[in-house]
Amino acid sequence: MVRSMGPISEVDMTYSMDCYFRQSWVDKRLAFPGDDKDTLALSISMLARIWKPDTYFYNGKQSYLHTITTPNKFVRLYKNGRVLYSSRLTIKAGCPMNLEDFPMDIQRCPLKFGSFGYTSRDVLYRWNSARQVAIAEDMKLSQFDLIATPAGNHTDTIINSDKKTAEYSMLLVSFHLQRHMGNFLIQVYGPCVLLVVLSWVSFWLNREATADRVSLGITTVLTMTFLGLEARTDLPKVPYPTALDFFVFLSFAFIFATIIQFAVVHYFTKYGSGECYFSSDLSSDSSSDEEDWNQEGRRIITEATNGQGDVTRRYQNYSCGESQLIEVIPLSACSIPMATSSGGGSRRSSQPWSPLQCLGRRTAGNDDEHVPVVPTMALGLGPSSVSSISGPRMSIQQGPRIHRRRRKKRTPRFNSVSKIDRASRVVFPLLFLTINLFYWYSYLSRTERIQPLNVS
Numbered sequence: 001m002v003r004s005m006g007p008i009s010e011v012d013m014t015y016s017m018d019c020y021f022r023q024s025w026v027d028k029r030l031a032f033p034g035d036d037k038d039t040l041a042l043s044i045s046m047l048a049r050i051w052k053p054d055t056y057f058y059n060g061k062q063s064y065l066h067t068i069t070t071p072n073k074f075v076r077l078y079k080n081g082r083v084l085y086s087s088r089l090t091i092k093a094g095c096p097m098n099l100e101d102f103p104m105d106i107q108r109c110p111l112k113f114g115s116f117g118y119t120s121r122d123v124l125y126r127w128n129s130a131r132q133v134a135i136a137e138d139m140k141l142s143q144f145d146l147i148a149t150p151a152g153n154h155t156d157t158i159i160n161s162d163k164k165t166a167e168y169s170m171l172l173v174s175f176h177l178q179r180h181m182g183n184f185l186i187q188v189y190g191p192c193v194l195l196v197v198l199s200w201v202s203f204w205l206n207r208e209a210t211a212d213r214v215s216l217g218i219t220t221v222l223t224m225t226f227l228g229l230e231a232r233t234d235l236p237k238v239p240y241p242t243a244l245d246f247f248v249f250l251s252f253a254f255i256f257a258t259i260i261q262f263a264v265v266h267y268f269t270k271y272g273s274g275e276c277y278f279s280s281d282l283s284s285d286s287s288s289d290e291e292d293w294n295q296e297g298r299r300i301i302t303e304a305t306n307g308q309g310d311v312t313r314r315y316q317n318y319s320c321g322e323s324q325l326i327e328v329i330p331l332s333a334c335s336i337p338m339a340t341s342s343g344g345g346s347r348r349s350s351q352p353w354s355p356l357q358c359l360g361r362r363t364a365g366n367d368d369e370h371v372p373v374v375p376t377m378a379l380g381l382g383p384s385s386v387s388s389i390s391g392p393r394m395s396i397q398q399g400p401r402i403h404r405r406r407r408k409k410r411t412p413r414f415n416s417v418s419k420i421d422r423a424s425r426v427v428f429p430l431l432f433l434t435i436n437l438f439y440w441y442s443y444l445s446r447t448e449r450i451q452p453l454n455v456s
Contacts, residue, residue, distance in 0.1 A: 001020045001135075005141055006143075010099065011236050013095055014093065025082070027050065030050065032079060042076065054115055058114065058156075063093075065088070099235065101443055102244055108174050110172060111173050111175070115168060119166050120169040126153060127152075148174075150176075151173040188227065199217060202262060207265050210266065214259070220255045220258075224252050246439070265421060269418070
């Protein structure tokens with residue numbers, strides 16, 4: 001009778017169990033008169049004085065008899081000379097496992113026992129037809145379900161040193177263990193699927209977001225690598241791939257394919273540094289400074305002062321077709337009128353002064369005539385129109401004439417999306433779903449967890 005099982009180790013390929021091991025045989029020399037129901041409970045010290053079989057476990061690795069508080073065994077003698085010998089043992093036996101279907105596998109762990117020295121001509125082992133292998137009703141396993149315990153008689157043939165064959169009678173029981181998948185679904189399969197789905201987020205990112213897409217791909221690849229190594233921590237280094245290895249490799253391949261997909265998208269991108277976010281009929285970019293420099297309609301606002309200090313403003317349409325030279329004088333070359341106070345100190349003159357006096361326009365006819373104008377930024381001149389800077393004066397040569405027209409308001413448009421990204425949004429999920437359906441059906445059907453379809 002099996003009381004408990006475990007632990008079951010895939011690394012050592014062993015299993016342990018706690019059981020009541022009962023043997024019964026008939027010795028006519030021990031028969032006594034009396035009622036058929038009469039039995040004698042003998043002391044365990046009597047075992048040393050009567051004959052008993054030398055049973056041992058063929059595939060046992062480390063087994064022992066429980067001796068707390070006293071040796072856990074007893075002997076009973078029946079009227080017809082039948083002896084019942086029972087002991088409580090903890091048996092650790094080897095279990096050759098095939099992990100190709102791990103973690104959807106069903107392992108068959110055998111237990112073989114028989115006589116160590118007596119051949120089949122001396123002792124024959126047979127199962128009790130009424131009680132072969134009993135399992136405790138409250139026995140539960142953390143990693144497996146015990147689904148079957150087939151038992152049978154077996155004869156083993158051994159060749160001795162003198163090249164003579166000897167047959168030994170033995171008994172065989174096999175424990176069929178079906179592995180629980182809940183732990184692996186939570187710790188491996190679920191995170192792998194989530195990482196693959198997370199890698200698909202890059203399909204919805206702009207193809208110009210190179211840093212974002214590359215960092216997302218590398219992060220998922222490294223996480224997948226760590227998850228795959230962690231999944232094999234409790235597994236032996238078998239020379240064949242398991243079902244879990246196939247799924248981890250499949251997830252890793254999909255994540256790696258997203259990085260390759262972005263490399264292809266980036267290679268076929270029209271502009272290597274990005275695309276225009278606005279309509280092509282506007283020559284202005286997103287910088288507000290460049291817009292001010294590239295205004296189409298420009299006006300020159302000139303200011304002149306008369307003798308009484310009044311400011312006369314003249315508005316003149318700026319014509320880029322005429323060759324005009326604007327001369328900008330830095331403030332260091334300007335003389336600011338100062339008035340001297342009676343106390344020796346200096347104070348500002350009451351005459352109005354404007355920075356516009358430092359800026360003049362020189363016409364083609366008279367190089368010495370200066371007309372005060374507003375600073376360069378007010379003229380709408382871009383930095384590209386600066387031709388030369390010599391000394392304290394800066395000369396700005398005007399460009400070609402641009403017809404005045406009403407400035408259009410910027411109309412934003414969406415950034416273009418790669419056709420490869422659009423196709424990947426559909427192809428990658430459908431392909432991953434199809435491979436998963438084939439993967440789960442093939443492995444679950446071959447391990448008999450689901451019955452294969454019968455095609456008539």
